[in-house]
Amino acid sequence: MQHLKIAVFVSGGGTNLQALIDHIEEGEMPARIECVLSSKEDAYGLERARNHNIEGIFIGKKNYPECNERTCKILGILENYKIDLIVLAGYMGILDKAIIEEYRHRIINIHPSLIPSFCGKGFYGEKVHEGVLAYGAKITGATVHFVDEGTDTGPIILQKSVSVEDDDTVESLAKRVLKVEHELLPKAVKLFSEGRLKVEGRCVKEEL
Numbered sequence: 781m782q783h784l785k786i787a788v789f790v791s792g793g794g795t796n797l798q799a800l801i802d803h804i805e806e807g808e809m810p811a812r813i814e815c816v817l818s819s820k821e822d823a824y825g826l827e828r829a830r831n832h833n834i835e836g837i838f839i840g841k842k843n844y845p846e847c848n849e850r851t852c853k854i855l856g857i858l859e860n861y862k863i864d865l866i867v868l869a870g871y872m873g874i875l876d877k878a879i880i881e882e883y884r885h886r887i888i889n890i891h892p893s894l895i896p897s898f899c900g901k902g903f904y905g906e907k908v909h910e911g912v913l914a915y916g917a918k919i920t921g922a923t924v925h926f927v928d929e930g931t932d933t934g935p936i937i938l939q940k941s942v943s944v945e946d947d948d949t950v951e952s953l954a955k956r957v958l959k960v961e962h963e964l965l966p967k968a969v970k971l972f973s974e975g976r977l978k979v980e981g982r983c984v985k986e987e988l
């Protein structure tokens with residue numbers, strides 16, 4: 781089976797990137813991370829990439845101030861590497877609709893809540909867990925979904941729940957959810973790499 785060529789987009793620590801690198805290096809799926817793109821120059825995710833001989837590329841407002849310029853640069857890199865799947869792993873940049881259209885149902889994102897709860901504009905990173913605790917929700921979790929033109933609105937691929945404990949803080953809850961993210965993202969990429977995800981409207985069916 782042809783190896784799936786993956787580009788991972790990060791903006792921060794890159795623990796989800798690391799989880800994906802580890803699962804691939806353990807031979808769990810026919811895939812290879814060809815490059816890591818970051819919207820932040822100092823993202824530790826770039827360091828993680830370099831530690832595994834993966835090209836890390838900074839593309840942000842600082843070095844490509846114009847949106848069109850950034851989009852063209854990103855599309856050029858994706859084309860050069862013949863990328864099959866884009867994985868957003870804590871990516872805080874905005875993907876232009878040209879990229880969404882070109883890679884329809886080939887862009888996967890991980891979000892630290894059970895979409896459609898606590899997602900969309902303003903719900904990212906710790907703000908998600910702050911919202912969960914403030915609302916008094918008893919269950920949260922993680923979601924992997926395809927990316928469309930909206931924010932966290934694409935068809936859901938996988939979800940897994942995490943109980944909210946009475947003594948939870950943002951930090952303790954984020955830690956438990958992140959652990960589930962590290963399990964869910966590689967599982968979704970593996971299913972994609974095996975051609976086992978079928979999108980039917982808003983639904984994603986897992987084929988045997």
Ligand code: GRF
Pocket residue numbers: 790791792793794795796797825869870871890891892905958961
């Ligand atoms: C994760 O919580 C992810 O769900 C969210 O951003 C965070 C990224 O963490 N989109 P990391 O950079 O993968 O450690």
